[in-house]
Amino acid sequence: MNILYIEDDQEIGQWVEKKLREEGYHTHWLTSGYQLPVDLQTYGVVVLDVMLPGLDGFSVGRRIKRQNPNLPVIMLSARTSIEDKLEGLEFADDYMTKPFHPEELLKRIEVQVRKYEKAPEKTISIGHLSVRLDQQVVVDQSSNREIMLTGKQFSIFHFFIRHLNQILTKEQLYEGVWGEPYREGDKSLMVHIRHLREKIERNPSTPEIIETIRGIGYRVRA
Helix, strand or coil, X not given: XXXXXXXXXXXXXXXXXXXXXXXXXXXEEECCHHHCCCCHHHCCEEEEECCCCCCCHHHHHHHHHHHCCCCCEEEEECCCCHHHHHHHHCCCCEXXXXXXXXXXXXXXXXXXXXXXXXXXXXXXXXXXXXXECCXXXXXXXXXXXXXXXXXXXXXXXXXXXXXXXXXXXXXXXXXXXXXXXXXXXXXXXXXXXXXXXXXXXXXCCCCCCEEEECCCEEEECC
């Protein structure tokens, strides 16, 4: 799962990011609320510090909730007054005061994930493909043959499925699947998509499942 973590303190940020990654979370760490990603739907939880430079955490949190009401937001703050906690909890799902133990943060993240998690549709048909999301299985319906995908290939395809009919830029795809900012010139995404097409398309040279939108990115249509 991808976590958006916003904290300007380098020491605390490195410590928390390390703990989250050790637990298997893909963590996108920002140091300012001005850097908010365009597509917040790629994240499962936002962990947000209150004391940010320029745009404070309360303002950032409210903006996130306006755009994505079902995206859990956990506030972190050295402010311990009841007034600050109440202000944060007007929009946020949880409020933790510093200092805190990493195990407590991890547990609170788990609680928010369970709270907002919705059971996805288990099987979806896209063109000649049947995708069993719960089993991470892709089947060619014309031959009833399972198509063996690598973990990264399925993650990319699953991200497309979560955003059916949407045109996705390479930056959105990379950030959503890898959980880190796209680096200009990085060809790994295109290589993975090429290999994915070789497996799922009837004719990879004229793809019908993963469309290329020239000059923008890619799209999978339902």
